[in-house]
Amino acid sequence: MIPNKKPAPQGPRTDERLAKRVAEMVPCSRREAEQYIEGGWVSVNGQVVEEPMFRVSTQKVEIDRDASLMELVDVTLLLHKPPGFDAMAELGEASKKIKPAQQLLSAATHATDDASGIRLLKRHFANLTAAVPLETGASGLVVFTQDWRVLRKLDEDAGVIEQEIIVEVAGEVAQSILNRLNHGLASDGHPLPPVKVSLNSASDTASKLRFAIKGSHQGLIAYLCERVGLEIMGMKRIRVGRVSMTQLQPGQWRYLQAHERF
Numbered sequence: 001m002i003p004n005k006k007p008a009p010q011g012p013r014t015d016e017r018l019a020k021r022v023a024e025m026v027p028c029s030r031r032e033a034e035q036y037i038e039g040g041w042v043s044v045n046g047q048v049v050e051e052p053m054f055r056v057s058t059q060k061v062e063i064d065r066d067a068s069l070m071e072l073v074d075v076t077l078l079l080h081k082p083p084g085f086d087a088m089a090e091l092g093e094a095s096k097k098i099k100p101a102q103q104l105l106s107a108a109t110h111a112t113d114d115a116s117g118i119r120l121l122k123r124h125f126a127n128l129t130a131a132v133p134l135e136t137g138a139s140g141l142v143v144f145t146q147d148w149r150v151l152r153k154l155d156e157d158a159g160v161i162e163q164e165i166i167v168e169v170a171g172e173v174a175q176s177i178l179n180r181l182n183h184g185l186a187s188d189g190h191p192l193p194p195v196k197v198s199l200n201s202a203s204d205t206a207s208k209l210r211f212a213i214k215g216s217h218q219g220l221i222a223y224l225c226e227r228v229g230l231e232i233m234g235m236k237r238i239r240v241g242r243v244s245m246t247q248l249q250p251g252q253w254r255y256l257q258a259h260e261r262f
Contacts, residue, residue, distance in 0.1 A: 018042065019052035021061050032069055040121045041067035050122050074146035075124050076256035077105060080248035081142045087134040101142055102128060109252050116255035132240050133216050140237030141245040153262055158216050161262060164239035165211045166200060167221060170231040173199060173207045177228045185227055193217055195224065206233060
């Protein structure tokens with residue numbers, strides 16, 4: 001019988017945490033080194049690494065010449081949600097029946113013409129909260145934010161923030177129908193929330209109506225159209241408050257710019 005051999009003692013580790021390496025290179029405190037890394041200013045063998053715990057040994061570590069210790073700010077992302085995705089579902093709720101719109105947010109789907117000037121970081125996809133619900137069958141602007149101030153604004157002012165939605169319906173729409181929609185309908189004797197409706201475009205087979213509605217009332221547009229005999233073919237939200245979706249393509253997102261306010 002061969003006796004069990006003791007494992008050979010391991011030599012000292014030759015690698016170290018990236019934060020330690022950066023702190024020695026700058027030089028700076030370990031916390032400042034972590035800020036440089038989390039800010040996306042540090043690359044390892046030419047690839048940006050945002051994890052301070054990442055271990056390095058002989059790799060080439062470089063710090064961007066424009067590196068800054070400015071505090072990392074919370075961001076707001078604007079997504080053009082395609083139909084079929086749940087705007088408010090969290091990533092953990094994904095299933096065969098539920099497709100969270102948040103799963104569309106990645107570096108690959110970032111709009112190339114984003115004019116915000118914000119440097120994309122991995123941390124921008126963490127701790128996001130969806131605001132201002134949108135029907136699963138509809139497409140258009142959905143807001144995801146890390147900023148508690150933006151979330152509070154959209155929550156507390158939900159009843160007065162105007163949304164603009166383009167609704168495509170079958171056939172032509174008579175002026176009398178527009179008048180009925182604009183002058184208010186009631187349900188069981190109770191007035192429905194007021195809307196402003198105008199004709200955006202029309203053809204022999206379909207018309208596009210522009211709805212301006214204050215507050216988040218899922219199902220309201222479908223109900224109004226049903227009441228006046230209109231068949232909805234598609235819905236797209238293009239504006240929330242003063243923020244428009246601009247030229248975002250379906251499935252793409254951009255950052256909320258510094259000057260934009262809901």
